Amino acid sequence: MKILLILITTIFSFSATQASEVSEWFEKESSQFLEIISNNEGTESENYEKYKYFVNKNFAIKSIAYGLIGEKLVNNSSEIELSEYLNAFTDYLIKTIYKLANSNSSSSIVLQDVDIKDDIFIIKSEISYKKSSANLYWKVIDTGTSFKIIDVIVENTSYFVTKKSEFNKILRKNKGSLEALVKEIQKI
Numbered sequence: 001m002k003i004l005l006i007l008i009t010t011i012f013s014f015s016a017t018q019a020s021e022v023s024e025w026f027e028k029e030s031s032q033f034l035e036i037i038s039n040n041e042g043t044e045s046e047n048y049e050k051y052k053y054f055v056n057k058n059f060a061i062k063s064i065a066y067g068l069i070g071e072k073l074v075n076n077s078s079e080i081e082l083s084e085y086l087n088a089f090t091d092y093l094i095k096t097i098y099k100l101a102n103s104n105s106s107s108s109i110v111l112q113d114v115d116i117k118d119d120i121f122i123i124k125s126e127i128s129y130k131k132s133s134a135n136l137y138w139k140v141i142d143t144g145t146s147f148k149i150i151d152v153i154v155e156n157t158s159y160f161v162t163k164k165s166e167f168n169k170i171l172r173k174n175k176g177s178l179e180a181l182v183k184e185i186q187k188i
Helices: 002-038 044-058 063-071 071-075 079-102 159-174 178-187
Strands: 109-117 122-130 132-142 145-155
Touching: 002 044, 002 109, 002 122, 002 145, 044 079, 044 145, 063 071, 063 079, 063 145, 063 159, 063 178, 079 178, 145 159, 159 178
Parallel strands: none
Antiparallel strands: 109 122, 122 132, 132 145
16 A cells, blocks of 8 residues: 555656646747747748747647658658658648737737646646637647647647648548648648
């Protein structure tokens, strides 16, 4: 009984330590994101580069990109095709965040809770803009060297699930052609 109690205490303290670390990371990164949003001094190109750095630093881009097209297509594609897709998806994700952020200047993001399920941190936050607000859930993983965002859920709508559906529709329409998907992503 004593060993079980020690084991439970150790696991709980480890989880609490991890939750504290991811909370600190989230507070720091969301503050930097808000600074980028509110920066009106730089040129459009300079500001875009800041978003690019932020996305590359904080999102698990390759995991998200490959998850959106599925393991079968990843395994059946050449390194060149995958590289072109990954580059197109990265640009697409950066542009998406850049456009959303530029339309929501003077926002605030408040951390509300952190939960851990299956080694994935689920960070509940609230984003406020003027008089409206929305709940945001961030799915975050610990890569061992940093934390990375793998999904964002806004008012019960998952970015990952939405994009997977859109990408699958494009792939079905084009007989599973990754090249066609890349061309469609680049148009957006």
